[in-house]
Each structure stands twice: as C-alpha cells, then as structure tokens.
Amino acid sequence: MKPEKKYSIGVIGLGVFGARHASVCLRHPNFQLVGVVDVRQDLVEKYSKELGVPGFVDYHDLLAMPGIEVVTVATSDQFHHGPCKDAAQKGINIFLEKPIADTSMHAKEIIRDQEAHHIKLMVGHTLRYDPRYVAIKQTMLDGKLGDIIHVYARRNATVTSGRRLQGRVDAMIFQGVHDLDFLQWLTDSRVVKVYAEATSNVLKDLNVNDTTMATLRFENGVIGLLEQSWALPAGVPSALDVELEVVGTEGSAYLDLRSQSISIFSGGKLKQPDLIYELPDQHFLFDEYTHLACYLDGRAEPKISGEEALSALEVAEAIMQSAKTGKPILLPNME
Missing domain, CATH: 3.40.50.720 (NAD(P)-binding Rossmann-like Domain)
Structure with missing residues (x-):
C-alpha cells in the first residue's frame, strides 16, 4: 500500500x-x-x-x-x-x-x-518493523507454534549506554519497553503480574540499576522471563546482546542477534532462514515513515497505538516497583 x-x-x-x-x-x-x-x-x-x-x-x-x-x-x-x-x-x-x-x-x-x-499519534517501536521479529510473529499467526507456553527476551547493552545517559532513566524504561511491547504484541495479551530483582554494581555511582530480571505472567496464561542490562564491559565484540525465545505447543522459535540467526522448529522440522545480508541504512525507520504516511492518509491504522505504548511503559514501571519493593506487582492498577 x-x-x-x-x-x-x-x-x-x-x-x-x-x-x-x-x-x-x-x-x-x-x-x-x-x-x-x-x-x-x-x-x-x-x-x-x-x-x-x-x-x-x-x-x-x-x-x-x-x-x-x-x-x-x-x-x-x-x-x-x-x-x-x-x-x-x-x-x-x-x-x-x-x-x-x-x-x-x-x-x-x-x-x-x-x-x-x-x-493522529503514532509511537515508534521498531521491533514491529524488524523482519526478524516480524517473521516470528507471522510464524505464530500461521499456527506453526501452536499455543504459546512461555517466552524469554534478553537485551543487554554495554556500561557505556548507562554512562551516556547519566542515570536519568532506568534500562527497563529506555530499552526494556522494546521487548515488553513485542511480547505483548506477540502473545496478543497484556502482562498482568510481574516480579523482579535488580542489582547495581558498575553504575552504582549513578544510582541506576545495572541489571534487572523479571518474571511475567500474561492474561492468557503465558509466562515469561525478561532480562535487561547495562553491565556488559565496554568494548565487547557485540555491543548489544539480544535474544528471544518462544516456546509453543507445536513449535518453538529462537532469535540471536549476536550471530544474526533465527531458528524455527515446527512440524518436526528445523528451519533457519538466511538473515546475513546487508540492509539499507536506517531501513526500520524508513518503513515506519512509510506506514506513518499510510496512517495519515487514512488507509492504515498505526502498528502500535498510544494505548499499547502506554501499556509497555506501565509494565516497565511495575517491574521497577517490584525490584524496589521486593514484592510481586499486579497490573493494570499496580495494587
């Protein structure tokens, strides 16, 4: 279109x-x-x-x-x-x-x-345009994974990221909303309960968490684990360590951005699409603007609404609250 x-x-x-x-x-x-x-x-x-x-x-x-x-x-x-x-x-x-x-x-x-x-308002969550993540979402929509049982998402960056932001924001807000939005989009379900633990070592002087681990329970019964960190040493070969795992009743999918690989197991067969090719500079953004123009034309809805973006942020806040209090947090009211 x-x-x-x-x-x-x-x-x-x-x-x-x-x-x-x-x-x-x-x-x-x-x-x-x-x-x-x-x-x-x-x-x-x-x-x-x-x-x-x-x-x-x-x-x-x-x-x-x-x-x-x-x-x-x-x-x-x-x-x-x-x-x-x-x-x-x-x-x-x-x-x-x-x-x-x-x-x-x-x-x-x-x-x-x-x-x-x-x-008209559109929020830029690029994972909804990333062909690697979109491939896993489409595999789920095609029924090849069956019903999702559990999910795992990791997004670990170097300490340089935390230092650059000088403690003004937690990694769960800055980068965690990427994965929280994708997981809610993938499962077509909202997170209703979280429990988290966090630690601060290399960024202690900035009063910000280095690493947060959170368990998630979705409204439809899916459970998940989320890992977010700014603790990788500066200069590691891959400045961003990202993984995604989706396990369903009929298949499973795995994404590893360090090796640029995606694996999908379904119907007793393992498929590993070739993802090693050069993409145009800033291609995700370009695709977002194409969709924005279609939305402004009135011929498409935003891929992520303001309410969905709000939901990802609310879950991130609940995770931070849980890590601070040591208690599970129920959403949407965080009571």
Whole structure:
C-alpha cells in the first residue's frame, strides 16, 4: 500500500536517533522536511546546514511554521510531554519516539491531548518493523507454534549506554519497553503480574540499576522471563546482546542477534532462514515513515497505538516497583 500524499514534517530533537529521523524524513518520498529543532545551538547549526532546512532552538518556532502537518518528537523521553501537548493543540499530527513518555502519567496526558484535539499519534517501536521479529510473529499467526507456553527476551547493552545517559532513566524504561511491547504484541495479551530483582554494581555511582530480571505472567496464561542490562564491559565484540525465545505447543522459535540467526522448529522440522545480508541504512525507520504516511492518509491504522505504548511503559514501571519493593506487582492498577 503506497501513500498518496507528501506531508510537511519537522523533527524535534537532534540527538543520535533524532538525527536519523531527520535524515530519513529528508529522503522519504512521502515527506518534506521543513525544519529541525534542538536545544543545543551547535546541533541546530550542524543539521540545518547538512539537511538544508531551517533550524530552531525553540520548538514553538517550528510549530508556528505555516502548513506544517506532522512533527517527529525524538527528544529525551522526559521532554516528550511539552512538544506533544503544544503540537496537539495546534492540530499537528505526531510521530513519537519510544518510550511514549518518561512516566505513565505523562503518557496518559499525551493520549488525552491526542483524543481531545483529534490529531493522529503514532509511537515508534521498531521491533514491529524488524523482519526478524516480524517473521516470528507471522510464524505464530500461521499456527506453526501452536499455543504459546512461555517466552524469554534478553537485551543487554554495554556500561557505556548507562554512562551516556547519566542515570536519568532506568534500562527497563529506555530499552526494556522494546521487548515488553513485542511480547505483548506477540502473545496478543497484556502482562498482568510481574516480579523482579535488580542489582547495581558498575553504575552504582549513578544510582541506576545495572541489571534487572523479571518474571511475567500474561492474561492468557503465558509466562515469561525478561532480562535487561547495562553491565556488559565496554568494548565487547557485540555491543548489544539480544535474544528471544518462544516456546509453543507445536513449535518453538529462537532469535540471536549476536550471530544474526533465527531458528524455527515446527512440524518436526528445523528451519533457519538466511538473515546475513546487508540492509539499507536506517531501513526500520524508513518503513515506519512509510506506514506513518499510510496512517495519515487514512488507509492504515498505526502498528502500535498510544494505548499499547502506554501499556509497555506501565509494565516497565511495575517491574521497577517490584525490584524496589521486593514484592510481586499486579497490573493494570499496580495494587
């Protein structure tokens, strides 16, 4: 499905990922990049010159541009709320980087503003576009795994990630929402109970957890284990250690991003698709923007709604609460 219109778009936030968004917007055939914003003047000058568009240090100047239809909010998550609120009030649609917000309270306010001002909101959870994860989801939909029994997800990064963020956010919020959203999407069920343990050693001075392990119980009876860490030594061969395991009554699936391998066992046969090929730079983002354009056209629904993004964040918060209190937490009310 190809979108029919070219949309005027601006990008707020020019950090590592925000700069990628701006680059994709510039190249995407369904969007016209009209401006970029960052609180750092040096980044504004750098990317305004590289991309050939106006740059601002105040996002209100971008929102005031005539004819702007969409903004990508790629700031640090604690700064999502303000730009989203002001964009919604002006009737400007929003593409929001994950996590949807720094807290579930702010996430709910973003969703309320979207509904009140009748704008379109899409949240960027890239695993729903990653062909490796999509292949496992499709295998499940095709019935080749049967009923899911249990799931396991690991996402371990180097200590460099935690140090770069200077303790402003826990790994469970920053990266754990990736896997929490995917697992709820995969199982088509919400997490209703969590129990977690966490430790802090190499990042103790930042008052942030190094590693968190959590057990999950889903509403449909599936159980899961989630591992999230910023404790890998800097300089390890693979800066991101990611695994996924799905076990069902009729088959199982395994994903290992260190070896770039995927294995699917079903019907007594083992299938290992070839995933070692070069992908276009920032291809997941490009696919997200294609889907965003279709959503704006009214010919597709967002792959992840604001409510689904909120749910992943709420589970992450419950895991952090459990790790802090040492007690199991029930959702959605965390009572």
